Amino acid sequence: MKARIIVTLKPGVLDPQGKAIEAALKSLAVDGVEGVRQGKVFDIEMATTDGAVAEVTLRTACEKLLANTVVENYAIEIL
């Protein structure tokens, strides 16, 4: 089973990298972009085929390591 975890900065937390990317897009004349927030994607191979079991494991992975919940949110997708 494959899963994807998406980690993003919480709203309101300053994202200097997102700001730099936003400025770069403007300099490349990519119009219509009003804001960029950068995040991380983790593609994970799971041993189990049980979605509920995988969800519990992945939540633990996020809480223990993959996200710093002081400043980041995470979302789990079972693919």
Place this chain on the structure above:
Amino acid sequence: MHAAVVVFPGSNRETDVVRALRRSGARVSLVWHADHDLPAGTDLAVLPGGFSYGDYLRCGAIAGRAAAMDAVRAHAARGGLVLGICNGFQILCESGLLPGVLMRNVDRRFLCHRQTLRVERTDTRFTSAYRPGQVIDVCIAHGEGNYFADPETLARIEAEGRVAFRYCDADGAVTVEANRNGSLNAIAGILSENRTVLGMMPHPENFVEELIGGTDGRGLFDSLAA
């Protein structure tokens, strides 16, 4: 004073901090990140600067979960002293020993320059050799030193007087210009609730000899060894 300096893959300031500690009279042991115990009789655990685990995932994130950090957490829980400098401060935040997080510098640049700090309190095991409000001249060298905590946590840290150092100008004034990494409340170093754990981004260990530019960092190591 028996200090144990924890070395992670990618640490690079351990030699400097060992030298600064010995200069002030401490006995120093090195501990490898995979070790499960600190040496018997350890008074102070030190997490040095560097780029542990290549700063992969987040600065200090993987080091914060290393085996040696379980020993450091147990040491802190017993009331033992813990000092984290630069990457060590990031590790302390990631390990849960200190609140908040060190974010990317506000201007996105790696900052490496001399930096004056105001000593906010001198009634701690780390700062007793300084005068209240003393301005010390040390340096910073980091890309992620922008201290952030949620508003409730920040208010609690301030109300409890847990800010040890703030970025300031040469006259001791806390200004926007002096706080180049964008830290909330110009925080350069914070203490745990019981003031036995200190994390700081600047490098006092590099300012203990006149020959290499100054001695304002000595106070921290002299305080600890006193």
